[in-house]
Amino acid sequence: MKGWHGRLLWVDLTRGEARSVEYPKEWALNFMGGRGLAARILWEHMPAGADPLGPDNLLIFAVGPLTGLPLPSSGKLVVAAKSPLTGGYGDGNIGSMAAVHLRRAGFDAIVVRGRAEKPSMLVVRDQKADILPAEHLWGLDTWAAERRLREDYGRNAGVLLIGPAGERLVRFATVISQEGRSGGRPGMGAVMGSKRLKAVVIVGTGDFNLHDQREVAKLGSAAYRDVKRSKGYSFWMRQGTMMTVDWAQENSVLPAYNFREGVFEGFKGIDGYRMEELKVTQRGCPNCNMTCGNVVRDAEGELSELDYENVAMLGSNIGLDDLAKVAVLNRLADMYGLDTISLGGTLAFAAEASEEGLIDERIEWGDFDRFRDLIREVALRETELGNLLAEGTRRAAEKLGGDSIRYAMQVKGLEVSAYDCHAAPGMALAYATSPIGAHHKDAWVISWEVATDRFSYGPEKARRVIELQRVRGGLFESFVTCRFPWVELGLDLDYYIKLLRAATGVEYTWDDLYALADRVYALVRALWIRELGGWDRSLDMPPARWFREPISKGPLAGSRLDIEKFRGLLDAYYELRGWDERGVPRRSTLEKLGLGFTVETLDRLVGLTP
Numbered sequence: 001m002k003g004w005h006g007r008l009l010w011v012d013l014t015r016g017e018a019r020s021v022e023y024p025k026e027w028a029l030n031f032m033g034g035r036g037l038a039a040r041i042l043w044e045h046m047p048a049g050a051d052p053l054g055p056d057n058l059l060i061f062a063v064g065p066l067t068g069l070p071l072p073s074s075g076k077l078v079v080a081a082k083s084p085l086t087g088g089y090g091d092g093n094i095g096s097m098a099a100v101h102l103r104r105a106g107f108d109a110i111v112v113r114g115r116a117e118k119p120s121m122l123v124v125r126d127q128k129a130d131i132l133p134a135e136h137l138w139g140l141d142t143w144a145a146e147r148r149l150r151e152d153y154g155r156n157a158g159v160l161l162i163g164p165a166g167e168r169l170v171r172f173a174t175v176i177s178q179e180g181r182s183g184g185r186p187g188m189g190a191v192m193g194s195k196r197l198k199a200v201v202i203v204g205t206g207d208f209n210l211h212d213q214r215e216v217a218k219l220g221s222a223a224y225r226d227v228k229r230s231k232g233y234s235f236w237m238r239q240g241t242m243m244t245v246d247w248a249q250e251n252s253v254l255p256a257y258n259f260r261e262g263v264f265e266g267f268k269g270i271d272g273y274r275m276e277e278l279k280v281t282q283r284g285c286p287n288c289n290m291t292c293g294n295v296v297r298d299a300e301g302e303l304s305e306l307d308y309e310n311v312a313m314l315g316s317n318i319g320l321d322d323l324a325k326v327a328v329l330n331r332l333a334d335m336y337g338l339d340t341i342s343l344g345g346t347l348a349f350a351a352e353a354s355e356e357g358l359i360d361e362r363i364e365w366g367d368f369d370r371f372r373d374l375i376r377e378v379a380l381r382e383t384e385l386g387n388l389l390a391e392g393t394r395r396a397a398e399k400l401g402g403d404s405i406r407y408a409m410q411v412k413g414l415e416v417s418a419y420d421c422h423a424a425p426g427m428a429l430a431y432a433t434s435p436i437g438a439h440h441k442d443a444w445v446i447s448w449e450v451a452t453d454r455f456s457y458g459p460e461k462a463r464r465v466i467e468l469q470r471v472r473g474g475l476f477e478s479f480v481t482c483r484f485p486w487v488e489l490g491l492d493l494d495y496y497i498k499l500l501r502a503a504t505g506v507e508y509t510w511d512d513l514y515a516l517a518d519r520v521y522a523l524v525r526a527l528w529i530r531e532l533g534g535w536d537r538s539l540d541m542p543p544a545r546w547f548r549e550p551i552s553k554g555p556l557a558g559s560r561l562d563i564e565k566f567r568g569l570l571d572a573y574y575e576l577r578g579w580d581e582r583g584v585p586r587r588s589t590l591e592k593l594g595l596g597f598t599v600e601t602l603d604r605l606v607g608l609t610p
């Protein structure tokens, strides 16, 4: 089989074993790689109802047939597991040399089960894999630990690791790489910590096993050229995702004060132009010619790599208007290994709960010093408050009681990313139906929505969300490459179908690929149902705040979502997906998509609709 290696590196930390195993060819063809392959492995090999922080959970690092190839922005991999934050399927996408090395080592994924007796690391050198002691690294932040590993394994080795937050099982701890790349928002770092796995180091030197290497090279270089010639290239190279701050403010979607507002009076202090003043360099993932990691000198003189989400969630959403200080909070998140989005949502939750007298201490909006300390308390579970917040907003609200669930801005337990939806029903639907909880990556419908009829709840919004989920969440997460060349600079999607053909020899059509994306989505939904033991459409609802409390500032003051109309939009979404009114895929949908193997389990749990 060309384009895939057809092998997994299966690691059992309880037994201290690592071995190379074949997996069915059909999985590669029908689930491709990344998210698709990870979901298929979880369905097959993780016992239903596994404790996300127990040895039976599987931590998966998966690449796809386009990963690592000489084509734009191909240095990405998916990290997936059952999430300790949501209890359902979780994953994230991280740019790292580890992605390229994993492919070169000859594996399509690493699957880790069990729990090591002592802190350990996995070192993969081509087909050889060793589980080694890592007590000397345990407790170190991600930067210090990665530097030590690079001294031992070389400057170009692929390194994926956790910081102190992952070690302490903070439920939104992530996996970090290259001092500023983070992946696995729904607690993939905590899963790694629960296995006492500090780091994975990969050095691969083999080839990619391609169908037509010359054609891949030809297409790849044409695509690099198109990216560079695109209209938006030079401004993208200046600001990257940071250009979104001004756009979000202009369109009243910049989250402020725990999503109470969609505009922030101090936005100029944290926008892309301010970032340009502080910028010292820029860096990115491997194989990328649109390096979007903008590195600034922060208020404490250290380097910090900024993105829009980080800045909105640790800036406007907590009332902080000084980018150099926001950059400090962002750097700490990277060093401790915490997701900046959930962290920002959690800090804002604390500020609002304190304002309402639900916690004893008063935490002021914009209080940099207090937030700085609180990040350490969360990452190290140091204080009672830090320990509470380390559980994420949904669990924190359940423990605090009172009215505090109102301040927990989350869907399925995962905190909302940085787009306010008081006046954006389509984006609210994207959050509500994202396969990992409230994340924007699968359907960033908001730019289209604000440019068209943003107040409509028509079925075209459901259709658009599904189209985006197919391409962004179904395909780019399975190819696995960065979606930015297409999303941000308009690289022609047809490149990918040609590249797939050249890499694998398989003649996928767009219909095949959309079916593949729908298959992955339905399988992920099936996993959720299996792991939660049932389903209820309230799980697909955005936070109540957007329905109940209108925004009070900016040109859209007074706006809020309409719950009845939103329910209609959700119905339209389910209908288009072939799911029933509960949000459960119909039996006919599962069978049509080749997911017959899920039918018996789902029917037993929830009774499938024909």
Ligand code: PTT
Pocket: 076, 091, 092, 093, 094, 095, 096, 174, 180, 181, 182, 183, 184, 185, 186, 241, 285, 305, 307, 308, 309, 310, 333, 334, 337, 338, 339, 340, 341, 441, 476, 477, 480, 481, 482, 483, 484
């Ligand atoms: C992603 C989420 C995002 S999405 C951001 S900023 W973004 C936050 N970044 C964090 C960070 O940084 N440090 C940290 N400690 N936590 C962070 N949490 C947040 O994580 C990232 C880029 C970005 S920047 C985006 S949109 C695109 N995402 C892609 C994706 O999801 N899939 C894909 N095929 N291509 C993508 N390209 C872009 O990659 P999660 P990265 Mg990320 C510092 O991880 O869990 O998916 O959540 O991977 O290598 O850092 O690149 O405005």
Ligand code: SF4
Pocket: 073, 074, 075, 095, 283, 284, 285, 286, 288, 289, 290, 291, 292, 293, 482, 483, 484, 485
């Ligand atoms: Fe990484 Fe940015 Fe390049 Fe995508 S565009 S591969 S996120 S540096």
